Every structure is written in structure tokens, then in C-alpha cells.
Amino acid sequence: MAFYDGFFKILGLNNWCGEGASSAPLSMADLVAKGQGTDVEKPLFPFPSLDNLNESCTNISQTRDLTKGLEEGFLAIKPAMKAVLDPLTQPLSWLIDSSLFIFGSVPWFIMIPLLVAFAFYASRSIGVTVFVAVSILSLAFIDHYEVAMQTLAIIFVCTAISVFIGVPIGIAMSKSNTLQKAVVPILDLLQTLPTFVYLIPLIFLFSVTESKLYGIAIILYAIVPVIRLTDLGIRLVDQDVVEAANAFGMNGRQRLISVELPLALPNIMAGVNQTIMMSLAMVVIASLVSAPGLGVNVLRGIRNLELGVGIVAGIGIVLLAVILDRTSKAALSRVDKAQKTH
Amino acid sequence: MSQDPKITLRGLYKIFGTNHKQVLQHVKDGMSKDALLAQHLHVLGLQDINVNMQAGEITVVMGLSGSGKSTLIRHLNRLIEPTAGEILVDGEDVMKLSEDSLRYFRQEKMSMVFQNFALLPHRTILQNAGMPLAVRHRDAEEQNREAMKWLDRVGLGGYENHYPAQLSGGMQQRVGIARALTANTDIMLMDEAFSALDPLIRTDMQNLLLELQTELHKTIIFITHDLDEALKLADHLVILKDGRVVQQGEPQHILLNPTDPYIEDFVSDINRARVLRVRSVMHPLSGNTKYTEDVEADDNLESLIARSGGDTTNIYRVMRNGKAVGQIDMCDLVKALVPRISSAA
Numbered sequence: 001m002a003f004y005d006g007f008f009k010i011l012g013l014n015n016w017c018g019e020g021a022s023s024a025p026l027s028m029a030d031l032v033a034k035g036q037g038t039d040v041e042k043p044l045f046p047f048p049s050l051d052n053l054n055e056s057c058t059n060i061s062q063t064r065d066l067t068k069g070l071e072e073g074f075l076a077i078k079p080a081m082k083a084v085l086d087p088l089t090q091p092l093s094w095l096i097d098s099s100l101f102i103f104g105s106v107p108w109f110i111m112i113p114l115l116v117a118f119a120f121y122a123s124r125s126i127g128v129t130v131f132v133a134v135s136i137l138s139l140a141f142i143d144h145y146e147v148a149m150q151t152l153a154i155i156f157v158c159t160a161i162s163v164f165i166g167v168p169i170g171i172a173m174s175k176s177n178t179l180q181k182a183v184v185p186i187l188d189l190l191q192t193l194p195t196f197v198y199l200i201p202l203i204f205l206f207s208v209t210e211s212k213l214y215g216i217a218i219i220l221y222a223i224v225p226v227i228r229l230t231d232l233g234i235r236l237v238d239q240d241v242v243e244a245a246n247a248f249g250m251n252g253r254q255r256l257i258s259v260e261l262p263l264a265l266p267n268i269m270a271g272v273n274q275t276i277m278m279s280l281a282m283v284v285i286a287s288l289v290s291a292p293g294l295g296v297n298v299l300r301g302i303r304n305l306e307l308g309v310g311i312v313a314g315i316g317i318v319l320l321a322v323i324l325d326r327t328s329k330a331a332l333s334r335v336d337k338a339q340k341t342h
Numbered sequence: 343m344s345q346d347p348k349i350t351l352r353g354l355y356k357i358f359g360t361n362h363k364q365v366l367q368h369v370k371d372g373m374s375k376d377a378l379l380a381q382h383l384h385v386l387g388l389q390d391i392n393v394n395m396q397a398g399e400i401t402v403v404m405g406l407s408g409s410g411k412s413t414l415i416r417h418l419n420r421l422i423e424p425t426a427g428e429i430l431v432d433g434e435d436v437m438k439l440s441e442d443s444l445r446y447f448r449q450e451k452m453s454m455v456f457q458n459f460a461l462l463p464h465r466t467i468l469q470n471a472g473m474p475l476a477v478r479h480r481d482a483e484e485q486n487r488e489a490m491k492w493l494d495r496v497g498l499g500g501y502e503n504h505y506p507a508q509l510s511g512g513m514q515q516r517v518g519i520a521r522a523l524t525a526n527t528d529i530m531l532m533d534e535a536f537s538a539l540d541p542l543i544r545t546d547m548q549n550l551l552l553e554l555q556t557e558l559h560k561t562i563i564f565i566t567h568d569l570d571e572a573l574k575l576a577d578h579l580v581i582l583k584d585g586r587v588v589q590q591g592e593p594q595h596i597l598l599n600p601t602d603p604y605i606e607d608f609v610s611d612i613n614r615a616r617v618l619r620v621r622s623v624m625h626p627l628s629g630n631t632k633y634t635e636d637v638e639a640d641d642n643l644e645s646l647i648a649r650s651g652g653d654t655t656n657i658y659r660v661m662r663n664g665k666a667v668g669q670i671d672m673c674d675l676v677k678a679l680v681p682r683i684s685s686a687a
Contacts, residue, residue: 244460247419248474248525249449258476262464338464 170230
């Protein structure tokens, strides 16, 4: 005898509900209670939730049917999605694999000077360059060179792709208020969805051995800031200058290339900095789905309770993060300064 | 007028708001700006503007902020689309231009100088001045040659490799003017071009503009809220109030015959002796009068007072280009200086 029996009787829905005991499987709580030979204590006035209504009326589905339906629905469209997405995202696998191969096969005595030279080229700052050199050398000294390079290789590809896709999306958003209204909720969703949740549908779609699986997860997470800040940057361009560009007869492309993008560059660079940092955050989590790099050591630390391994890898990640952040921030402030004090 | 005007505005209306076409009829029926805002939530920008701008003249559009003067100048190159009306430039209806020909029109026919300079901060002075030619895909050599020529002309030779932020406001506006001149257009639009500058530099720039104008004879449309500036520069003065033309004509004529209390208010604040010129107050030659001295038609009254030493019995002969064109009696001069008290006050 369940609480809501009378309710359905009054409504005259007895026939529709079907007589007799519920045919649905027992809930976990019921099962445990049965095993222990005690009754579950029912509250005096249970909330009319799906599960509670189901006890009185078997035609009302239980909550577990909802999640089951979602899963079945996803599995039903999976072949179609896979057929479309698989070839479309295949280049991502190739890019990440070849980047991993290059970062892994170039000998350290070439790679480290190259990275230091790049840091100097981007930042034009002796302090940052020295810091980068010392950090990479000390990572190499404690035998973390290889994993650090793997992490860097993945970040490199994912950031490049995020910028490559994100900047055009940001430009399009800045030109159309309708598009902006449509895209902003998606960006909000991508940014607030817990990072683990991205991985669930991706695991279903692609095999765990493919590098695009974590590549997509990283890009989805990291692309948001570069889109947002490109859109914002172009919208914040001094309208007087845009008006001057129009008054002298520039067309849309000339205006974009010679006025809007250069003036929005500091904001876009800030977006790229954020994108790099978010790639790094995600690449650690992506080690759950076979992404190589420093994250694997962190995972080992958690799984095998190897405290030292986990902490050293964690410090390695921090070092990498500071290197990337300082280098890209130095590049950003160089661009910013060039525009303000010229 | 003997020649056709360079720019003609006919029955120009601008109403800001989503249903501007529908509420246009209310405005034509005489609804005021305030009533339109209160009843229909639309802002009246311009109403029934009819102005002819002559080639080679400086037409000054003057009004207080909110009078619609900046809106008006942006209609000439269609940075703002009118609600109704015609804009003719060289007899061609600007409103009928397609997007491409409008862009071509903006490149070839009109250049613009802005109140806040609107230079590209990431480009050098030389690149900024050459921008109008870069837009037309002219080669770099021609861009630099033309840009250098005009930068030299506005007194900025030697600064071509600086960036805008390294220059003072007055110098930045010289770049703005050089940029407009590099475009080599007949028409120059100047939107409060000197309003952001301090008074001394403003006078410098006004003199520079007048100097350039005697050489180049461009058709200049100049927007200002400053009556002294308007009187100094204008060949033709248009006074706007609440989006309406209150009075237009020769500036000296407006000064002597204001038709509206609004203009009388404006006029009452200025030094009339310095602004009024002999030619505006003189009478035709009356024959056998004995003249104290000859004076130039474009002298202002202040200089004449100084010359007379306060003697009100003097009569001067007025000369222009060596020919006698009229005479001026010191009594007429004093009458012209009688301050007008605003009838509304």
C-alpha cells in the first residue's frame, strides 16, 4: 500500500495505472532492506517524485528510466554521429600524434635551445627567457623532460587549433548580434560543464586509444576565452576610428584587417593566454582518457598512492604553467605597449 | 546664384527609432521634438533641411550640442541614412548609390576630419596620412610621396615616422587634415575639427585652414558650436536648432539681421566691432563727399575705430582691389555696434 494509491483512485486512473504490484526493478534501498530483513522506513508524506508515484501507478516511469532513455537515445544516434565526426576529426589525431612524435624525437640539446629561443622571440624579455631556460633544465634534471614535452606537444596543437577556429568565430560574433546571442549560452555551457562530463560522451564516440578523444575535450574547454575575447575586443574598438575607416571608403575586409584586428589584438592575446592556461588544466584531467604527459604521473600518484610521484608531477605542471603564462603575458604586454606608447 | 551648387540638401529628415518611417508624417504635420519623444519614443534628428553648398566655399553649420549638426554632416557621405529627403552632390543623388559606388564615392569625392582625430594608433604618421590612397590600392611610392607632400604642407615634416600617441592634440589634428588632403577630394567634411584643441592652437589651425583654402579652393563643410569660429571661417553660415535650420546666409548679414531670438542670444555675446566688416555696414558712394581716408572693405570695424581716434564726424571711402565700392560714416558704424538685447530675455 503506497501513499499515492488514494490519489489515483480519486482521479479515476486506476485502470490506466494497472492493478497489482509494481513490475519495476527494486531500488537499491529496497534491495538492501530486503536483504537485511527490515522494512525501509517510509516518510509520512513523501514528495510526489517519479519513483514515489511509480509505487502507486506502474505506468508512470521511474527516474532511472530517464537516464536509461538518455543513454539509449545517445547510443541510437551514435553510429550516425560517429560516421560524421570520425572522419571530420581524424586530422586532429594526426596533428597530435605527429606533434607528440616531433617533440619526442628531437634530441634535448636541440629542443631546449629552440624553446628558449622561442620564449625570447615571443617575450623579448631577458628575465622571462632565463626563467624558461632554468625551468626546463630543472624539469629535465629530475627526468621529467619527456613527459613535460608530451604535455607541451598536446598544448601546442590544441591551442593552435583553438585560435584557428576561435578567432573567426569571435569575429563573426562581433559582426552579428543574433549570432552572439546564440553562441554565448553555448560558451557558458562549455565553461561551466564539469570537465569530467565532457569526457563521458566522447568515450562513447571514439575509442580510448585515439588521441583526438582528449584533443576534442581540451579544445572544447580551452576555445571559450579566445572566442569571447575576440568578440569583445572587436566590439571595443574605438568607434571613431571605425567611422573614419568607413568615411574613407574601406570595405569590410580592409576595415577588419587594417583597423579592427590590430586594435583588438591586445584583447585577443589575452584570450590566447587564457586558452593556453585552460589547455594545460584540461590536459592533466585528460590523462584519465590516455592523454600522455605529466598528468599521467599525477594519476599514478592518486591511483597507487605514490605521494612523491604525484607531488613532483604537480610541481612540474606548475612550472610549465608559469612558463607558458609568463611568456604569453610578456608577448601580450609587448603588443599592448606598442599600441599605447607609440 | 550663377553656378549650380556643389551639394544640395532637399527636404532632409532624420528620425532615430525603430518605426522612423511611420512617425515621419507626425513630424511633417508639425509635431515638436519633445512631443515626438514623449508620445512615440522617437528622437527627432533633423527636420526639413534645405541647404545649398557652393563649390569652393566654406559652409559652416553651427548649433549647440544636440542641434543635429554632427548628424547633418554624416548624411553627406551617408554614414547615417536619412529618413526622407534628397542629397545631391554634383547633381548626383547620393541616396541612389549602390554599396560599391557609395564606397567609391567616399574614396574619391569626400574626405573627413574628425573631432577626436580618429587616427590609427598602430600606424605611423606617414601611414596614417597615406591611408586614403592605401584604401584605393595605390602603390606605396605614390602613397608616401603624396602623404609627405601634405604632411610638409601642414607643418609636420620630420614627424612622419612617429606614432599618433607621440604627438600633441594639435599635431594629431594636423595629421587628420593631411590625411583628408591626401585623399585629394573636392569636398572636405570637418566635424568639430578644432573643438578638442585649446584656444591658441585652435586659432593656429583656423589660420592654417584659411591659408590652405585660398590655395586649394575646396568645398568645405565645417561643423562647430563656436560662433567666433563660425564667423571667422564661414562664407555661408547655417544655424541649426533642434534639427531645424533657423537661419542661413552670409555671416555678416546674419549678424546684422538675426531673425530669431535664438540667434540674437548667440549674437549678443560676441565682440561686434571685431567681427563686423566695413563692407557689411557701408553705404553706396554718394558722389561729392569729402573723405577723410580710404579703408579696405574687409577691414573690421575695430581697426576703423582705432584709426578714427574716436572722431565720429569722419567719413571714409571704402576700397576693394583698388576700386571705390562705397563709403562709411562713423555714425553708421556706431549704430551697427548697438548691442542687440535678446527679445526673449
